[in-house]
Amino acid sequence: MPQLIIDRREIEVPAGTKVIEAAARLGIIIPRFCYHPALGSVGACRVCAVKFLEGPVKGVEMSCMTAAQDGMVVSTTHPEAMEFRRYVIEWLMLHHPHDCPVCDEGGHCLLQDETVSGGHGLRRYLGLKRTYRDQYLGAFVQHEMNRCIHCWRCRRFYQDFAGYRDYGVMQIGNRTYFGRFADGPLESPFAGNLIDLCPTGVLTDKPARFKGRRWDLERAPSLCLHCSLGCNITGSARYREMIRVEGRLNEAVNGYFICDRGRFGFAYANHPERARTPRLDGQEVTWEEACRTAAHRLTRISREYGPGAIAVWGSTRSSLATLGVLQRLCREQGWLGPQFFNSPSRERKVKAAISRLDAGVAVSLADLEKADFLLVAGADPVNEAPMLALGLRQAWRRGATVVVLDPRPVHLPLEFEHLPVPPGGIDLCLDLLVRAAVSHSATEGLLPEAAAAFFNNLSCEYPGDQPLQDRLVSLGMKLKESKNPVIVCGLDIVRESTVVLAADHSRLLRAAKDRAGLFYLLPGPNAFGAGLLSLAGEPSSPSYADMLAAAEQGRIKALVMMETDPFRTFAGQPQFLAALDRLEFLLVLDYLPTPLTDRVQFFLPTTTVFEEEPSGWVNQEGRCQQAAPIYVGGRPISQEGAGSHPPRVFLAGIPGGEPQPGGQTLAALGVALKGTGAPLYLEELDTWLAELNPVFAPLLESKVTHPGVRLLPEARGDYAFSHPNKATLRDVPDDHLELLLVDWTFGTEELSGYAPPTQEVEQPPRLTMQSRDALRLGLGPGDRVSLALGGESITLDLEIVENMASGMMVLPRHRQLAGQKFPEGPILVPLQNIHKV
């Protein structure tokens, strides 16, 4: 561990640490453009020069290129170094245009800051300024190449860190150009990070273009809700409008970066059609009246038909407080529910997953990057949780092997082994792989008894596919050599047994290797929190569909829908609307303009994660994190003034500022129902949660601070295996194709479906199938096909690919496909239901 002195302060750093990083640990931020902690050093900008006074290196040197060594004495403020840096900035500014007033970076521009702090003021060079033609780079990133100072950060992120090739560098020397070969949208779903990385205004945020300067923004640390990973973001609002989201550093979760869905999908909070006032029978009412009426009607129904006639639906996009108060209200009142998941199999999978995670096997996204063997079972990272793909790539860059067992045509920005097996075959593949990997420990009796018993039950052949079996065994040999394997398991398309089996296998690997990780992908940003509450809620709540049937039969008279959109589940089903009509009382609380908000008689608006109150969210590894409120809420000024200036009136309150956090509304409802003896729902929430499920206990002991509190049980030493009934390989008849409903990066996720920038880049839905199946059906590339599903038919473009399992069709849960009925469970479509149009 080298010891060195920087600006008269001593520090000891690990060997290999660069001086710039060592200085940062002391809180000394040396000027930099090309150096970035995530991208490393490249020595392109020369602005991090410092003076080395003593030690193995002498004179002015680049602090990002010099590793810290024993005996170094460094001065960052030596006149020689400062003069050097001033000249470097003057050189960088030679060609920089005179456009700060019309540049979006102005106000948070690193070049601006360094120019001012470096002391460069007047341009002395009288020659012509170099210019470049700009390119169209898609809906997210604005290109203005004149401003470039050639730090190479964009190329290093885009190609090295993220692994996409369509953006890069051209020309040499003074003419170096960063862009694409030809105009066109950037292909990477991580391209938005270029905006954060660019130290000047070459790459700026297009949806937020000209919306405001950094000093005018209300900014706060928040969380991304567009998948279950819980990436950290900084949100910015201005004039009551969310205008921008940037990545925020959390070493344990997302690092510095976020995906484009998380960066540009926030605009649902500004949706012009969002209902913002409590509404009763078409009339706007005050909160007091709304709560009183709701309590009155619910009490009447409860008295007439019993509390079981009131059902409650929740969802996984509500904060922990909302979910908790909802659960407590149901418990106290004896209502049916709450049901947080829109399908029973999804609920069972989530419960199975989170009940098997403990502090010993659960890994964070950052831990996953350090794994040396990644077994991805039934997950399509780029589409389901994009940042996972970036995490896998970092592991791969460190030398990890990545194996993907998934029927879909998975694309990842790295070299990986894709075994396109049907969902029923994933269990077998896991068995074969892990069997090959731990065989020596088992035969030599190194495994604990329970693990050995589980090992003996593993399947040892993949029927009917010897080449695949051989490939699995050879991959198993690689797994055997690995020291830190991680199993990544998606919950979306896999059979229920796979979720359990992934946990069992990670335990077996841990028994054999001392170290193994388990990483689930869950449906929704707070699916873990909802799952913890569901696990504690015994007996489990009936499913959405069961409750709906009960409503149709008249057994359920009232329905409370908390931040859930049943149209995503039951769209186009006539019995769904019929059941809604039969209800005596339907209360909807939401922050999205769902199709339901226009239909219902009784609506209460809730706030988004960005407004009013801090909210807790539990990500897929059980990490509870807090999102701070960014602004107070209310209708955006741009909408109040219809694009022109805001109205010239004196007002007491905030226009459209009525929405309340869901938990607060529910607590008020609880008080209205119970009267003065009601508990302090929100104030005592953590205590109540901890009593309900001891996993919540850490919330009591400490405040939820960065980087989050893990709500996981202690590591279990007993290697409890579940031995699930494994899925069978041939569970699809030959004259049928299995239809997999899948997620896409853009177009399927609920929240970003309401955001114009992400709507702009989403592709129209298409049906994907394997070439053999297309041949069987007589379909060719470019065909349009009609697919009959549950009495209705939809027409789509067909995509034929090679790298997916046969016997399958893949269809995105696209928002443009709303109105289609998607039944529960594996969907089998007879071949005669697929026609060419």
Next chain:
Amino acid sequence: MPGEKNRLLRVTEGLVALIQGFWTTFIHLFRKPITEEYPEYKRPLPPRSRARIILTRDPDFEERCVACYLCSASCPVSCISMQSAERADGRRYAAWFRINFSRCIYCGLCEEACPTLAIQLTPDFETCQYDLLTLVAEKEDLLVDHGGKNQEYNYYRYAGVLVDGDKGGHIQEARPVNLKSNLP
């Protein structure tokens, strides 16, 4: 008695002073007045005196204001607010621009901050109103059809940011780099 004599002297002195003072006043009745009667007479103010604010235009008759938010940032009483937007041709402009003159202290910092010479203070100070809301000026109230104190400057000829035409057409700019050629 010495006291008696003193009193007589003081009375005489007082009378003289009284008469002198009234005499001066009396004389001034016949002098030409130097007071200027406002509002009957309005004295021309120096061009750099600071009062009502205007938004000027460049020689091409385009709005100079690019809504860069620097004036609102420099305003010590936060009386300037605006929203920037992009015109169809890519030029940045103020979708709306508002100055609350009931708050303005006419310090002129906005003018100093303005990089395009758009916002300028004029000598016109007669802006009093009874209703505060009428002191809130919008862009259409502020925009004038001349260049104010500088008729020549056109920021967009120096900016380097394209509004129309090809890159490299602005003052002190080279032709754009040809990416598909290795020739210098």
